Amino acid sequence: MSGPRHRPERYDPAWATLRPLPAVDVLGVARTLTSATRLRDLVRLLPPQDVELFFTINTGSAFSAGLEEYVRSLPGRFLTWEEATAPGRSFDLAVAFAVHPSMREVDAPLMVLPHGVGYNRLVPEVTDGGLGAPGEAAARVRRALYGFFAGRGVREPAGDAREALGALPDPPRRTAHTDAPGVCTFDVTGDCTDGVVTLRRFPVVARSGRTEPRGFLAVTDGETSPLWRQAAEVAARTVTDAGLPAADWLERRAADSPALLVATAALSPHRCLLRLRDGRLLEAETAREWGLPRPELHPLVLGAAVNLWQYGGGGGAAEPATGGLLIRTGAAAVRVRFVPQDRTGD
Structure with missing residues (x-):
């Protein structure tokens, strides 16, 4: 003091x-x-x-x-x-x-x-x-x-x-469900041959003073902030006993979030249903080595890995249904296989 x-x-x-x-x-x-x-x-x-x-x-x-x-x-x-x-x-x-x-x-x-x-x-x-x-x-x-x-x-x-002390003034009246978010305007200068401009949004850590790209935002179904849910590129449902079928939840989540690239829903501790931005559904399951229990698969980790694999490489979308995916988190490594599914359910 x-x-x-x-x-x-x-x-x-x-x-x-x-x-x-x-x-x-x-x-x-x-x-x-x-x-x-x-x-x-x-x-x-x-x-x-x-x-x-x-x-x-x-x-x-x-x-x-x-x-x-x-x-x-x-x-x-x-x-x-x-x-x-x-x-x-x-x-x-x-x-x-x-x-x-x-x-x-x-x-x-x-x-x-x-x-x-x-x-x-x-x-x-x-x-x-x-x-x-x-x-x-x-x-x-x-x-x-x-x-x-x-x-x-x-x-x-x-x-x-x-x-x-008197009566408190009324705070500004705002309705989260009806008020439109603020409009952002951008001035774009330069030559564009095909008439298409791509804008990628990146989350910025508050009060860090850094404004460079820092990855993407991934949230679970427990996230309550409407702003974070709208800005997320990856969304995951972590519960396996929900009343709404996994395929229906994925479709609804994609319709509610225009920025969403990958959505996942847990089907069991080692199996998830995956939805890509183009609407394709894939069932993901961890591969089990001989004599060992089948590794668990967290839907949020799966969604983040697929988002990096298919949309973060810069060289065009990869094909997740061929060859599977090896997910490394620190010293642990889990191999995931994908099986295409129809859109009628899980």
């Missing part, structure tokens, strides 16, 4: 008036839209004459639709996550209402209030063993904040903290 810093004076717009800057810098960190709505309560607890408020978004949550628009509307200075975590940037306190390990990148003591300031529910108070009724926890939170700020010469203002 850094010590008190010297702050310069700045002139008030009124003439001949010299007024000091706020004594404390506080960073409000939002990760989801719910946590962002609770940041406004923090604003009401901290008067601007004592505290300078900054807000940032800890990126990476799947529940962040409309988040930046909402945070930018808060009465404070908005910083990108890169600006808030830049070398040399520090704050007297960071407050978050949803925690993530990456928040340690902020140079500031971190206060986490997972249920807001406590106005909307009974909150167990570990300090005195009692329960805070709705509204009472707000006063306790404010006293704790100003107790922390006491070393900066900031005193708690008079007045009831409960009166500073």
